[in-house]
Amino acid sequence: MTGGERRPTLADVAAQAGVSVALVSIVMRDAPGASAATRERVLEVARRLDYQPDSRARLLRSGQSRLLGVVFGVQHPFHDDLLTGLYDAAEKIGYELTLSAVTPRRDERTAISGLLQDRCAALVLLGPQLPTAELATLAGRLPVVAMMRTVRQRQVDVVRTDDGRGLHLAVDHLVALGHRDIAHVDGGRWLSSAERRQGYRDAMRRNGLQAYERVVTGGFGEEDGARAARELREHPPTAVTVFNDLSATGLLDVLRRDGLSVPADISVVGYDDSSFSRLAHIDLTTVAQDIDTMATLAVARAVERIDGAQVAHREVVIPPRLVVRGTTGPPRGAA
Amino acid sequence: MTGGERRPTLADVAAQAGVSVALVSIVMRDAPGASAATRERVLEVARRLDYQPDSRARLLRSGQSRLLGVVFGVQHPFHDDLLTGLYDAAEKIGYELTLSAVTPRRDERTAISGLLQDRCAALVLLGPQLPTAELATLAGRLPVVAMMRTVRQRQVDVVRTDDGRGLHLAVDHLVALGHRDIAHVDGGRWLSSAERRQGYRDAMRRNGLQAYERVVTGGFGEEDGARAARELREHPPTAVTVFNDLSATGLLDVLRRDGLSVPADISVVGYDDSSFSRLAHIDLTTVAQDIDTMATLAVARAVERIDGAQVAHREVVIPPRLVVRGTTGPPRGAA
DNA sequence: GATCGACTCTAGAACGTTCTAGGGCGGGTC
DNA sequence: GACCCGCCCTAGAACGTTCTAGAGTCGATC
Numbered sequence: 001m002t003g004g005e006r007r008p009t010l011a012d013v014a015a016q017a018g019v020s021v022a023l024v025s026i027v028m029r030d031a032p033g034a035s036a037a038t039r040e041r042v043l044e045v046a047r048r049l050d051y052q053p054d055s056r057a058r059l060l061r062s063g064q065s066r067l068l069g070v071v072f073g074v075q076h077p078f079h080d081d082l083l084t085g086l087y088d089a090a091e092k093i094g095y096e097l098t099l100s101a102v103t104p105r106r107d108e109r110t111a112i113s114g115l116l117q118d119r120c121a122a123l124v125l126l127g128p129q130l131p132t133a134e135l136a137t138l139a140g141r142l143p144v145v146a147m148m149r150t151v152r153q154r155q156v157d158v159v160r161t162d163d164g165r166g167l168h169l170a171v172d173h174l175v176a177l178g179h180r181d182i183a184h185v186d187g188g189r190w191l192s193s194a195e196r197r198q199g200y201r202d203a204m205r206r207n208g209l210q211a212y213e214r215v216v217t218g219g220f221g222e223e224d225g226a227r228a229a230r231e232l233r234e235h236p237p238t239a240v241t242v243f244n245d246l247s248a249t250g251l252l253d254v255l256r257r258d259g260l261s262v263p264a265d266i267s268v269v270g271y272d273d274s275s276f277s278r279l280a281h282i283d284l285t286t287v288a289q290d291i292d293t294m295a296t297l298a299v300a301r302a303v304e305r306i307d308g309a310q311v312a313h314r315e316v317v318i319p320p321r322l323v324v325r326g327t328t329g330p331p332r333g334a335a
Numbered sequence: 336m337t338g339g340e341r342r343p344t345l346a347d348v349a350a351q352a353g354v355s356v357a358l359v360s361i362v363m364r365d366a367p368g369a370s371a372a373t374r375e376r377v378l379e380v381a382r383r384l385d386y387q388p389d390s391r392a393r394l395l396r397s398g399q400s401r402l403l404g405v406v407f408g409v410q411h412p413f414h415d416d417l418l419t420g421l422y423d424a425a426e427k428i429g430y431e432l433t434l435s436a437v438t439p440r441r442d443e444r445t446a447i448s449g450l451l452q453d454r455c456a457a458l459v460l461l462g463p464q465l466p467t468a469e470l471a472t473l474a475g476r477l478p479v480v481a482m483m484r485t486v487r488q489r490q491v492d493v494v495r496t497d498d499g500r501g502l503h504l505a506v507d508h509l510v511a512l513g514h515r516d517i518a519h520v521d522g523g524r525w526l527s528s529a530e531r532r533q534g535y536r537d538a539m540r541r542n543g544l545q546a547y548e549r550v551v552t553g554g555f556g557e558e559d560g561a562r563a564a565r566e567l568r569e570h571p572p573t574a575v576t577v578f579n580d581l582s583a584t585g586l587l588d589v590l591r592r593d594g595l596s597v598p599a600d601i602s603v604v605g606y607d608d609s610s611f612s613r614l615a616h617i618d619l620t621t622v623a624q625d626i627d628t629m630a631t632l633a634v635a636r637a638v639e640r641i642d643g644a645q646v647a648h649r650e651v652v653i654p655p656r657l658v659v660r661g662t663t664g665p666p667r668g669a670a
Numbered sequence: 671g672a673t674c675g676a677c678t679c680t681a682g683a684a685c686g687t688t689c690t691a692g693g694g695c696g697g698g699t700c
Numbered sequence: 701g702a703c704c705c706g707c708c709c710t711a712g713a714a715c716g717t718t719c720t721a722g723a724g725t726c727g728a729t730c
Binding site: 354355356358361367368369392395396397 | 680681682685686
């Protein structure tokens with residue numbers, strides 16, 4: 001029953017409309033070379049047969065695929081937001097997106113290889129964990145844009161947030177509130193942990209607070225933040241900047257169970273503006289990445305490479321934005 | 336520089352290995368009809384040239400596409416988990432997945448039409464919002480499996496959780512703890528809100544608690560839960576079951592700000608086992624859907640239809656599971 | 671020693687589209 | 701009236717693969 005009938009092709013439409021296959025193709029692509037009258041007639045037939053072009057055949061023949069492959073991770077709520085932006089950006093310039101997910105049981109290599117078989121024209125990788133060497137090989141075959149990660153390799157384009165600046169914003173905000181004793185909980189071995197840590201250090205020095213510099217090893221998850229909080233228990237600072245929002249919530253939880261009041265006793269700043277950080281419950285002050293700009297630039301960069309343009313800048317660094325919510329305030333003494 | 340060279344094709348491999356194109360095809364597909372020796376030689380050449388099959392050409396020629404189209408929504412953390420399961424299930428039986436996302440600015444119709452052009456063999460829709468009539472038309476063209484939603488239409492297969500039973504579990508758990516005054520905050524006009532509400536009603540009656548039945552209109556988001564909490568303020572019950580986790584956290588927030596202690600003063604049960612409900616901070620007792628089973632069954636159902644089997648059951652209903660965490664406990668009197 | 675079957679391999683058509691080359695045809699210019 | 705140009709249209713090759721039909725070789729069976 002279902003699926004019994006073959007889907008209509010250009011040939012079917014052509015036969016019904018009494019024209020050649022080539023002409024129907026012209027009409028469907030909205031290409032010049034058909035009179036208004038026939039155009040109308042062909043479209044009418046196509047609509048009646050519910051004709052849908054076959055993108056496989058289309059792409060196969062026309063070489064240029066106007067298709068961008070995107071690799072994203074299912075664990076990152078952040079990636080979902082980025083996908084939204086990428087769809088918008090791609091649609092605006094007439095490109096299609098094809099998605100391939102990295103899951104706990106499906107690694108990046110598998111995800112990428114699927115996209116290569118689909119012959120997309122370029123790859124956009126969201127926070128790739130692949131070693132630089134492998135990214136370089138890949139970039140030798142087709143344009144590759146890495147997002148949210150630095151790649152010291154001239155073949156690979158990079159679009160990322162200025163994480164250093166993100167921590168400047170966080171620290172400056174705390175200093176403006178009157179804090180001096182500000183610690184940082186880093187991301188351990190995670191991508192961009194080093195840069196955020198360095199951003200913290202620079203900002204502290206610029207504010208003349210090198211005496212207060214203190215970095216605690218953290219990580220990606222909630223439990224990492226909790227562990228860091230316990231480590232800070234002995235000599236609690238008046239404020240903490242944390243590698244990401246998830247870690248920050250873990251830290252917050254321990255602080256509150258210890259009877260500390262946030263932000264009166266201690267202020268906390270996260271990173272990412274994750275969806276849950278907006279929950280009234282958590283209400284976390286955090287550093288937000290400019291998703292729309294990043295998405296637009298990533299797509300633009302990929303397309304420039306596809307079109308063979310010699311791209312001048314290989315790396316685009318976008319300034320982040322501080323989102324002030326309820327977990328930051330003046331320290332007790334300063335009130 | 337990049338993209339200058341053409342990707343190698345079967346013909347290239349054939350030429351280098353000194354065999355016919357057809358034979359290389361046989362080897363690549365692991366089909367019978369090639370000697371071990373040549374097989375070895377061809378594979379070696381393919382590896383050397385870094386040959387990647389062109390899935391477009393492959394699918395175009397071979398008609399059967401072994402390709403499942405999946406439509407998911409970026410706003411739902413739950414969909415990410417489901418994707419993980421779908422990838423596993425599809426891989427196990429040799430199918431590929433192709434993803435199309437619904438975003439705030441890309442509707443379901445667009446997402447589906449993209450997949451139709453890719454000529455996938457069947458569609459798996461996660462919580463589709465499309466009207467039944469449209470789903471029916473679609474199902475006339477290719478097998479369609481809807482997940483997490485009822486569709487009263489015999490062409491469309493359905494795989495969903497037994498939401499009624501989910502609320503039975505929640506209510507029974509609370510009753511076992513000693514609660515009698517249990518209210519329900521529903522999902523408003525959202526899919527499956529009606530079924531969960533009815534599940535609550537049935538469970539209350541089965542426990543002889545019809546006198547305590549109380550349903551408050553809620554919704555999908557946090558603010559809906561917060562609103563419901565304010566509405567309950569006058570005569571607070573000792574326990575609440577909520578449409579989903581997001582709404583439950585909004586409710587929790589208002590309760591706590593009102594000075595109520597959870598679970599001592601009031602117990603709360605959510606629905607979905609969303610990733611954030613696991614955060615130590617929120618630690619929500621909730622009803623979990625059996626993601627792996629759902630994913631496996633959805634893929635199996637789609638494939639059966641593709642293979643033309645006459646499927647007996649059109650609707651599969653999976654029992655959920657209660658995850659007990661920190662927001663439920665005995666009521667004050669019962670301690 | 672002819673016939674058969676199994677095995678390995680190949681030539682060429684086919685999938686649905688786009689692209690290249692060119693064929694009518696009407697009307698303007700010399 | 702010969703020429704050229706622009707417009708609308710068509711035939712047929714091409715994209716990279718799989719599929720069908722069949723060709724060649726070898727060894728075993730009659």
